[in-house]
Structures are given as structure tokens and as C-alpha cells.
Amino acid sequence: EVQLVESGGGLVQPGGSLRVSCAASGFSASSTYMNWVRQAPGKGLEWVSFIDKGGRTFYADSVKGRFTISRDNSKNTLYLEMNRLRAEDTAVYYCARKPYGDYAIDHWGQGTLVTVSS
Amino acid sequence: DIQMTQSPSTLSASVGNRLTITCRASRSISSWLAWYQQKPGKAPKLLIYKASTLEYGVPSRFSGSGSGTEFTLTISSLQPDDFATYYCQQYNNNPWTFGQGTTVEIK
Numbered sequence: 054e055v056q057l058v059e060s061g062g063g064l065v066q067p068g069g070s071l072r073v074s075c076a077a078s079g080f081s082a083s084s085t086y087m088n089w090v091r092q093a094p095g096k097g098l099e100w101v102s103f104i105d106k107g108g109r110t111f112y113a114d115s116v117k118g119r120f121t122i123s124r125d126n127s128k129n130t131l132y133l134e135m136n137r138l139r140a141e142d143t144a145v146y147y148c149a150r151k152p153y154g155d156y157a158i159d160h161w162g163q164g165t166l167v168t169v170s171s
Numbered sequence: 172d173i174q175m176t177q178s179p180s181t182l183s184a185s186v187g188n189r190l191t192i193t194c195r196a197s198r199s200i201s202s203w204l205a206w207y208q209q210k211p212g213k214a215p216k217l218l219i220y221k222a223s224t225l226e227y228g229v230p231s232r233f234s235g236s237g238s239g240t241e242f243t244l245t246i247s248s249l250q251p252d253d254f255a256t257y258y259c260q261q262y263n264n265n266p267w268t269f270g271q272g273t274t275v276e277i278k
Contacts, residue, residue, distance in 0.1 A: 100268060100269060158207075
């Protein structure tokens with residue numbers, strides 16, 4: 054069974070840093086696109102970043118230069134390192150899998166809440 | 172970036188109604204479009220991918236159509252479990268953008 058379990062969310066001050074993690078099981082995270090998608094309170098979904106099977110990374114303009122996505126294949130775990138955090142980064146951060154081919158994002162974690170506030 | 176625009180933003184409907192949600196892309200995305208359902212406090216759930224392919228386990232009352240820039244999600248007979256927010260997402264070009272969402276409310 055495919056499972057994605059996020060952790061590491063919490064309260065951080067503006068300008069601070071935080072790393073969230075996503076432990077994958079039931080499949081190899083290195084064989085798919087692994088994504089971060091976020092949702093601010095009461096708002097819609099915003100795609101943040103992905104890493105592909107070759108290790109290439111892409112970011113939304115809103116986080117480019119501040120966030121870094123990475124993957125530890127030995128732990129089958131995805132990470133999102135978030136620096137220079139702003140109030141507008143406050144959101145639930147979802148880890149999500151997208152298989153190669155015709156498929157869209159087909160599995161999501163339960164999300165982890167990141168709150169940026171003083 | 173490709174902009175995705177859904178309409179309407181909110182829709183009031185009754186059980187048994189047929190309803191249609193539209194998603195328009197700012198430029199062609201071929202058929203690289205997905206539809207998701209999200210309920211409060213829960214992660215989104217994939218309903219349809221590649222514009223019209225039903226995800227395994229999703230009821231057949233859901234269907235998708237379209238290509239290029241205009242797409243629709245249709246629920247043939249609304250059920251109580253279908254009251255939720257629906258999002259489209261294009262995955263033709265980076266960044267993979269979402270529509271703003273359509274909330275289906277009980278009339």
C-alpha cells in the first residue's frame with residue numbers, strides 16, 4: 054500500500070527556516086515525480102516543487118531561491134528545506150506522488166502545517 | 172505560467188442533480204489535465220487524469236472531457252458524498268498549476 058507521511062511542521066518566525074519531511078512506503082520515491090503542494094488556510098491548492106527520478110528539481114516562482122527540495126533514496130524520504138520564511142508561506146504542506154506517464158498526482162500525504170508568525 | 176480558471180467558484184445543487192464544472196487553460200495543455208476532490212481537513216483525492224480517464228475506484232457518475240484549453244468535469248447524479256471542493260490541475264508545463272477551486276454546496 055502506498056503511504057506518504059509528512060512531519061516537521063510547526064511555528065517559525067518570519068525570516069526563519071524549517072525542514073519538513075515525507076516518509077514514503079509501498080513504492081520507491083526515486084522512481085516517480087515527488088511533489089510538495091501547499092494550501093494556505095481557507096485557500097486553494099498551490100503546487101510548490103517537484104523532484105524527478107533523475108534528481109532534477111523545479112519550483113514555483115513564489116518559493117524559488119528560498120526553498121530546496123531533496124530526496125534521500127536510502128530512507129525513501131522526501132524533504133523540503135524552507136528558508137527566509139514569510140507570513141504568506143503559512144500553509145498545510147502536502148507531499149504527493151506523480152507516476153511517470155499519463156498519470157496525475159495519485160497519492161497524497163495527510164499534510165503538515167507550517168505557521169510563520171512572530 | 173499557464174493560468175487555470177474554473178467556473179463557477181461556488182455551485183449550489185441538490186442530490187440527484189447533474190452538474191458540470193468548467194476549467195479553462197490560458198494556453199493549450201493538450202489533454203494533460205486532472206480533477207481532484209477535496210473535503211474539509213482532508214488531502215485532495217484524484218478523480219480523473221489525462222482529461223477523461225477515471226481513476227481506479229472512482230464512481231462512474233464522474234466523467235471528464237475536453238482538450239486544448241477547455242475542459243469539463245461532470246457529475247451525472249449528485250450524491251451526498253459529493254459535496255466538496257473540486258480542483259483542476261494542468262501537468263503539461265512547469266509549474267503544474269491548479270485552478271482556484273469550485274465548491275459544491277447543498278441547495
